[in-house]
Amino acid sequence: MKKIKGLxxxxxxxxxxxxANAWAQNGAASSVPASASGASAMVASGAAxxxxxxxxxxxxxxRVYAAIxxxxxxSAGNISVVARxxxxxxxxxxxxxxxxxxxxxxxxxVPGVTSVTNKLSVQRRPFGSQ
Amino acid sequence: MKLKLSSAAALALFASAVHxxxxxxxxxxxxxGLLYQSTSASTFLPKAPNTGSVFALKDxxxxxxxxxxxxxEDIGGGYxxxxxxxxxxxxxxxxxxLSDTPGVTAMFNxxxxxxxxxPFGTVDAGRQIVPMIYAMxxxxxxxxxxxxxxxxxxxxxxxxxxxxxxxxxxxxxxxYDSNALVYQSPKFYGASLALEYAPGGVxxxxxxxxxxxxxxxxSNYGLNLAAVxxxxxxxxxxxxxxxxxxAAPATGLNNNRFYYLGALYxxxxxxxxxxxxxGRNPANTNHVDFEMLSGGxxxxxSSVFKVTSGFYYLKDRNNSANHSSExxxxxxxxxxxxxxxxAQVGYVDNxxxxxxxxxxxxPVAPGVSTTAVMVGIRHxx
Numbered sequence: 130m131k132k133i134k135g136l137x138x139x140x141x142x143x144x145x146x147x148x149a150n151a152w153a154q155n156g157a158a159s160s161v162p163a164s165a166s167g168a169s170a171m172v173a174s175g176a177a178x179x180x181x182x183x184x185x186x187x188x189x190x191x192r193v194y195a196a197i198x199x200x201x202x203x204s205a206g207n208i209s210v211v212a213r214x215x216x217x218x219x220x221x222x223x224x225x226x227x228x229x230x231x232x233x234x235x236x237x238x239v240p241g242v243t244s245v246t247n248k249l250s251v252q253r254r255p256f257g258s259q
Numbered sequence: 260m261k262l263k264l265s266s267a268a269a270l271a272l273f274a275s276a277v278h279x280x281x282x283x284x285x286x287x288x289x290x291x292g293l294l295y296q297s298t299s300a301s302t303f304l305p306k307a308p309n310t311g312s313v314f315a316l317k318d319x320x321x322x323x324x325x326x327x328x329x330x331x332e333d334i335g336g337g338y339x340x341x342x343x344x345x346x347x348x349x350x351x352x353x354x355x356x357l358s359d360t361p362g363v364t365a366m367f368n369x370x371x372x373x374x375x376x377x378p379f380g381t382v383d384a385g386r387q388i389v390p391m392i393y394a395m396x397x398x399x400x401x402x403x404x405x406x407x408x409x410x411x412x413x414x415x416x417x418x419x420x421x422x423x424x425x426x427x428x429x430x431x432x433x434x435y436d437s438n439a440l441v442y443q444s445p446k447f448y449g450a451s452l453a454l455e456y457a458p459g460g461v462x463x464x465x466x467x468x469x470x471x472x473x474x475x476x477x478s479n480y481g482l483n484l485a486a487v488x489x490x491x492x493x494x495x496x497x498x499x500x501x502x503x504x505x506a507a508p509a510t511g512l513n514n515n516r517f518y519y520l521g522a523l524y525x526x527x528x529x530x531x532x533x534x535x536x537x538g539r540n541p542a543n544t545n546h547v548d549f550e551m552l553s554g555g556x557x558x559x560x561s562s563v564f565k566v567t568s569g570f571y572y573l574k575d576r577n578n579s580a581n582h583s584s585e586x587x588x589x590x591x592x593x594x595x596x597x598x599x600x601x602a603q604v605g606y607v608d609n610x611x612x613x614x615x616x617x618x619x620x621x622p623v624a625p626g627v628s629t630t631a632v633m634v635g636i637r638h639x640x
Binding site: 198209218226250252254 | 388
């Protein structure tokens with residue numbers, strides 16, 4: 130009983146600590162240049178200029194979705210991918226904050242992607258479920 | 260904000276546990292707002308009078324306030340044992356939410372389930388939110404929220420079918436099922452399948468009180484698609500005047516059937532949705548046979564600000580005088596990762612015996628048009 134009470138106090142303290150840290154919003158739109166993992170892709174496809182044209186944009190969009198849907202925990206049905214001459218803009222929602230950066234990383238790793246603009250935000254699961 | 264207890268803390272809490280719990284999470288939400296509604300009723304009875312305008316502190320502008328505990332234990336070989344206990348409470352008065360028996364609340368009315376997950380998918384046993392509701396939320400721009408959404412539309416056909424609103428045992432489809440076994444498949448290229456079977460546990464009646472449902476979903480390329488089949492026996496046994504009149508005995512009567520098709524597409528900041536639903540009582544289609552149609556449009560201005568709208572139309576296939584049209588518009592602004600504020604407005608044009616509500620838990624009188632406005636705050640932990 131004493132133990133449980135002690136835990137309650139520490140849980141309470143944790144809640145306070147966590148609440149204080151909760152203010153930083155990291156969902157703000159940010160333009161992310163292709164990072165180390167994307168750099169090799171740039172070398173592979175980017176010896177020449179990035180592919181252009183509507184057909185190339187559509188093909189790149191499909192490749193990005195195919196890469197995202199490899200990750201079964203991510204619902205690509207709520208994610209918008211728009212490709213324009215190698216520049217990819219992500220929009221829509223994911224169910225968990227960690228997926229925002231993960232989807233951007235996956236996108237950067239797709240051959241032909243030269244830059245990623247990340248406008249994804251979190252929409253929690255319906256009915257307050259986790 | 261989720262609160263993760265460490266294994267050590269979990270051990271202290273569950274001192275008798277022999278194996279370490281991999282993780283236990285305590286979580287929840289408090290959602291409170293101010294509601295103005297131009298008309299009201301005290302019940303869903305077919306002749307309930309309009310009791311006038313209402314100004315109230317209201318729970319659940321987005322979803323009901325709730326809290327829960329969930330845990331996962333890794334048992335090796337890619338398999339995990341999972342549990343979830345989750346229930347709603349009313350943030351304005353502290354009361355627990357409805358169970359499947361009128362007049363009886365339940366602490367864990369949303370989830371009281373244990374199950375196993377692995378490469379085959381997930382199986383959960385117990386009371387749970389059924390797959391059809393998630394499928395509807397996934398294909399509604401308003402996400403089956405408590406204020407003006409596919410949820411209030413679906414509840415509208417339930418009210419028309421005789422649901423008194425005093426238990427979660429509904430005549431058409433279900434939000435929660437008790438005694439349910441739910442299988443969720445893994446995703447294959449974005450496609451997945453959910454199957455539900457709930458044995459009724461009725462003596463001498465193998466079909467008594469049973470439920471079975473199937474949901475096929477697709478989620479890829481910015482597109483969500485969902486198809487729902489739901490069937491139930493002996494549902495909504497409680498008459499409008501319960502407990503004065505007693506509950507109908509469970510005889511295995513097949514009296515609850517619901518079909519639904521929905522789609523939602525996201526492109527750039529826009530999202531658009533449409534759906535069709537059909538709810539009927541197979542044992543009494545002359546009285547209970549309803550259609551619902553929806554359309555939705557939303558725009559995300561930034562990662563912290565979005566606006567959603569929806570249109571919901573209900574129709575009685577047995578009597579064209581009974582129909583209902585509802586529009587809802589809402590704006591959500593995130594103050595932080597865990598707190599958002601919202602403002603929403605809805606209008607419903609009810610005709611005949613229809614009494615579709617604008618917000619869950621605030622009945623309107625049949626055939627009376629109503630406007631509602633709500634502003635509120637929703638904080639998750």
